[in-house]
Amino acid sequence: MISSHLLLNTSKNSIGGTKKTTIIRKVTGDTDLFVSEMGIALGMPENELNESVRIRTGGNIEVNGLHMNRVRKWLVGLGF
Numbered sequence: 001m002i003s004s005h006l007l008l009n010t011s012k013n014s015i016g017g018t019k020k021t022t023i024i025r026k027v028t029g030d031t032d033l034f035v036s037e038m039g040i041a042l043g044m045p046e047n048e049l050n051e052s053v054r055i056r057t058g059g060n061i062e063v064n065g066l067h068m069n070r071v072r073k074w075l076v077g078l079g080f
Helices: 031-042 046-052 068-078
Strands: 007-013 019-025 053-056 060-064
Touching (some): 007 068, 031 068
Antiparallel strands (some): 019 060
């Protein structure tokens, strides 16, 4: 089961503030399945997904790049 209280953020990380990262917070449950389904929704091939996504402690998932609108649209379609 995945939490219905997910939060989406976009942040600027390191490299002089030029690296953009989309962060999904408060993910609970099967995070590997969540990332896999999100990759399909974003149209990312598996090898790109493995390089672009990091699962952090505390239920945070970081995706390289600005994907906030597409992730939000996918989550709304799932009922979040």
